[in-house]
Amino acid sequence: MSFVSVSNVWQKYGNRSILERVNVEIDEGEFISIVGASGCGKSTFLRMLLAQERPHKGEISIDGGVTAKEPNRERGVVFQKYSVFPHLSVRENLIAAESFDTAFGRLSGEKRKTAAERADAMLERIGLNHVADQYPASLSGGMQQRLAIGQAMTAKPRILLLDEPFGALDPGTRLQMHDFLLELRDETNMTVFMVTHDLQEGFKLGDRVLVFDKPRWDPHDPGMYGATITYDFDARDGGIPFQLKEDADVSA
Amino acid sequence: MRLINHIPGKPLAVLLAALPFIALFAAYSIGSDIRLDANPQDKLLPAPSTIAETAQRLFTEPDRRSKEILLWNDTFASLARLLGGVGISALLSLLIGLAIGLLPYARSAMSSFIAVVSMVPPLALLPILFIVFGLGETSKVVLIVIGITPFMTRDLAQRVLEIPQEQIVKAQTLGASSAVIALRVALPQVLPRLISNVRLSLGSAWLFLIAAEAVASNVGLGYRIFLVRRYLAMDVILTYVIWITFLAFLIDWLLKTLSRKAFPWMEAGL
Ligand SMILES: Nc1ncnc2c1ncn2[C@@H]1O[C@H](COP(=O)(O)OP(=O)(O)OP(=O)(O)O)[C@@H](O)[C@H]1O
Ligand SMILES: [Mg+2]
Numbered sequence: 001m002s003f004v005s006v007s008n009v010w011q012k013y014g015n016r017s018i019l020e021r022v023n024v025e026i027d028e029g030e031f032i033s034i035v036g037a038s039g040c041g042k043s044t045f046l047r048m049l050l051a052q053e054r055p056h057k058g059e060i061s062i063d064g065g066v067t068a069k070e071p072n073r074e075r076g077v078v079f080q081k082y083s084v085f086p087h088l089s090v091r092e093n094l095i096a097a098e099s100f101d102t103a104f105g106r107l108s109g110e111k112r113k114t115a116a117e118r119a120d121a122m123l124e125r126i127g128l129n130h131v132a133d134q135y136p137a138s139l140s141g142g143m144q145q146r147l148a149i150g151q152a153m154t155a156k157p158r159i160l161l162l163d164e165p166f167g168a169l170d171p172g173t174r175l176q177m178h179d180f181l182l183e184l185r186d187e188t189n190m191t192v193f194m195v196t197h198d199l200q201e202g203f204k205l206g207d208r209v210l211v212f213d214k215p216r217w218d219p220h221d222p223g224m225y226g227a228t229i230t231y232d233f234d235a236r237d238g239g240i241p242f243q244l245k246e247d248a249d250v251s252a
Numbered sequence: 253m254r255l256i257n258h259i260p261g262k263p264l265a266v267l268l269a270a271l272p273f274i275a276l277f278a279a280y281s282i283g284s285d286i287r288l289d290a291n292p293q294d295k296l297l298p299a300p301s302t303i304a305e306t307a308q309r310l311f312t313e314p315d316r317r318s319k320e321i322l323l324w325n326d327t328f329a330s331l332a333r334l335l336g337g338v339g340i341s342a343l344l345s346l347l348i349g350l351a352i353g354l355l356p357y358a359r360s361a362m363s364s365f366i367a368v369v370s371m372v373p374p375l376a377l378l379p380i381l382f383i384v385f386g387l388g389e390t391s392k393v394v395l396i397v398i399g400i401t402p403f404m405t406r407d408l409a410q411r412v413l414e415i416p417q418e419q420i421v422k423a424q425t426l427g428a429s430s431a432v433i434a435l436r437v438a439l440p441q442v443l444p445r446l447i448s449n450v451r452l453s454l455g456s457a458w459l460f461l462i463a464a465e466a467v468a469s470n471v472g473l474g475y476r477i478f479l480v481r482r483y484l485a486m487d488v489i490l491t492y493v494i495w496i497t498f499l500a501f502l503i504d505w506l507l508k509t510l511s512r513k514a515f516p517w518m519e520a521g522l
Contacts, residue, residue, distance in 0.1 A: 081418070096426060101426065
């Protein structure tokens with residue numbers, strides 16, 4: 001039984017189909033890169049995994065559970081921007097990952113102290129301990145995204161969703177973030193979904209690369225058909241197509 | 253060089269800032285001089301020195317009958333009404349604004365209502381308030397509340413709606429309940445806006461206060477101005493006007509300072 005199971009998922013807004021017949025099975029610990037043309041529904045797919053919106057049809061299950069109705073601690077997320085809280089200091093942003101789950105959103109006494117210690121350990125880990133008391137607005141884009149990832153990880157989600165997390169960063173910072181993410185992954189074996197526009201990035205970081213595209217196209221009504229997963233590449237061994245590899249395994 | 257690129261130096265900027273005040277004072281003094289020359293009994297434009305004397309008398313000498321300094325009594329009465337009204341409005345607008353901004357049900361139920369209510373001219377309601385709440389303090393405070401709450405509420409609700417959806421979703425993925433999102437995500441981010449709303453609304457609040465006091469009261473800055481108008485006591489009126497202006501300026505300055513001290517994260521990006 002796979003860890004994340006997406007079965008026959010459709011999404012439409014009004015009478016515009018965005019996604020149709022999306023099926024995919026993902027094992028625990030896999031890193032899934034998602035690529036596709038702009039506007040084809042990658043973010044929509046991520047929002048459904050996040051349970052920010054529900055599919056028009058179909059099921060999305062994590063570890064055998066039912067389709068979720070709203071976002072919860074099982075799913076962590078990092079967006080391209082606005083992923084951290086501007087009114088909280090860097091350290092408080094990490095503590096929030098523990099305190100927001102309480103009745104008033106605050107921790108006190110011993111609990112707060114241990115949460116702060118864990119936050120400091122995470123700050124060390126993401127290389128932000130020197131700016132612990134600053135506010136996010138004074139950090140660079142790369143630092144903000146590291147904070148956002150650290151914050152999401154602190155909540156210990158079962159799947160981590162990244163929507164173009166490095167889209168707004170310069171190439172150098174992007175490379176640093178790749179190393180950072182790969183290290184973090186080796187340590188935690190987290191299941192990750194990452195939308196990217198950068199194919200190279202997708203293949204470098206991912207175990208699998210899913211390509212979204214429209215298999216059917218109505219020239220008179222572009223909104224008629226939605227996109228689906230048209231390719232599912234194995235990105236581990238230099239990018240041999242997933243299906244081909246499976247075929248090869250079968251014949252061997 | 254273009255005009256838009258000419259920037260005054262520090263001393264010149266200070267001088268320029270002082271200029272309109274000096275000009276106004278000079279114009280008044282000249283006007284007053286001309287009128288008093290023609291008729292020493294003229295009451296319309298009392299000499300600045302007369303106003304200064306009157307002001308000193310008003311601020312320090314107790315009333316002969318009541319043995320109390322009326323100006324201070326008026327000030328405390330008016331400030332209590334003003335701050336009471338503005339405080340209640342701030343609290344109400346915060347609660348309703350958060351509800352409208354965060355809860356779709358509250359949004360459906362309230363937002364058109366608030367939009368319509370904010371179109372009602374508050375002063376037209378004044379007679380009704382006097383009838384319903386009597387001539388005491390309540391009707392004056394209620395007038396201020398009715399006058400400024402709808403605007404503040406709409407603005408705060410809008411501000412809450414402008415909080416990036418990403419943050420709201422993020423908070424949910426960290427396990428935050430609706431209450432925690434309201435308390436820990438939305439509230440802190442709209443508080444600076446609340447303060448700037450209060451600053452903007454204070455002008456209207458003074459207007460409503462003085463109007464209500466002018467109509468029915470027996471103490472208060474607005475009451476006093478309209479009382480002495482009967483005797484054409486321009487020196488008293490002008491003292492009160494300057495005093496009210498000073499109070500308004502002081503409150504505004506205090507709020508501005510508070511806002512800067514209390515929300516350091518707002519300026520982190522600058
Ligand atoms: N809430 C919504 N209501 C109506 N249409 C929407 C909504 N959200 C997205 N869409 C539409 O769905 C389509 C897919 O959007 P989506 O954001 O998923 O694309 P994307 O693949 O992430 O694109 P990009 O690469 O530019 O981020 C777009 O045409 C968009 O206009
Ligand atoms: Mg997108």
